[in-house]
Amino acid sequence: MKNSLSADLATTRSIEVDKPRTIDFMGEELRVYATPELVRDIEVTCREMLLEHLDDEEDSVGTRVEIDHTGATLLGMNVTISATISAVEGRAVSFEVTASDDLEQVATAKHSRFIVHKGKLGERLKAKADKANG
Numbered sequence: 001m002k003n004s005l006s007a008d009l010a011t012t013r014s015i016e017v018d019k020p021r022t023i024d025f026m027g028e029e030l031r032v033y034a035t036p037e038l039v040r041d042i043e044v045t046c047r048e049m050l051l052e053h054l055d056d057e058e059d060s061v062g063t064r065v066e067i068d069h070t071g072a073t074l075l076g077m078n079v080t081i082s083a084t085i086s087a088v089e090g091r092a093v094s095f096e097v098t099a100s101d102d103l104e105q106v107a108t109a110k111h112s113r114f115i116v117h118k119g120k121l122g123e124r125l126k127a128k129a130d131k132a133n134g
Contacts, residue, residue, distance in 0.1 A: 001115055005053035010084040013045045022075050033073035038099060038107060039065050045081045046095050046111050057118055064112040071106035078102055091115040
């Protein structure tokens with residue numbers, strides 16, 4: 001990881017809530033931003049910010065998400081996700097996140113990611129797959 005990775009770094013990402021990001025179980029008229037899709041968008045936002053501060057052989061994986069999804073965002077609205085690094089402890093990175101649509105704040109979250117070396121992770125996953133396959 002690069003020396004530029006530190007607490008208080010921040011990023012903002014704007015996303016249009018398209019149909020695949022919405023719930024469908026209450027019918028077409030009640031399509032709103034689905035919580036699992038919001039979580040995915042938060043993770044992507046945080047990962048993309050981290051990538052700017054990692055070496056080529058590094059990436060990160062999500063380890064924890066704590067979210068309060070407090071407002072409904074309609075299909076077609078824009079959501080702005082703002083993420084700030086709250087702590088860097090070795091390879092563990094914590095984020096404070098807010099999400100707002102065109103009218104109101106719709107979520108607050110805490111997210112944790114762990115920086116991994118892609119080659120070493122690949123070796124561990126191969127060993128686990130070999131063990132699982134007998």
